[in-house]
Amino acid sequence: MASASAVQExxxxxxxxxxxxxxxxxxxxGGPEARGAAAAYRWVLDPEAPAPISGSRCGVITEPDLAAEERAALLAARxxxxxxxxxxxxxxxxKALGWVLGFAPLND
Incomplete structure (x- = not known):
């Protein structure tokens, strides 16, 4: 299990x-895709804010939270x-959440 400092790092x-x-x-x-990425990055850096697609609030964001929001974004995009x-x-x-998670970029 990771220590609190490792999670913050x-x-x-x-x-x-x-x-x-x-x-x-x-x-x-400034386009819609860039605004979506910016919203995702803001959420990741400030987990008290609502998630960009689901609107959920985590307090502490875990990898499963990131993956769930990334999945919600993929469904919304389709x-x-x-x-x-x-x-x-x-x-x-x-795309932004996939990058944070270390996934390969989506094909354009």
Missing amino acids: FIAVRTPEEIDRAACAVRID DPARSAAERQRARGVA
Whole structure:
């Protein structure tokens, strides 16, 4: 079992500093996908905030929480009942959380 300091040093396979740099990089774009990624990074860095797709609040985010939100984002990105912008935003959330978890990037 990881110690409390180890959990704070890494979020899944990324450090908070890496996530913060990624959040800064996506802010430049401004499109729906970038806004989704930024929302995901904000949530990961501030787990008191609502999750970007499900709206759940964790307090302490675990890898299963990240994976569940990434899955919700993938489902939302494929939901034809959502607008194109909502699907793009969800795709950005999924890509960002997948990166935090160390998954290979989604194909574009």
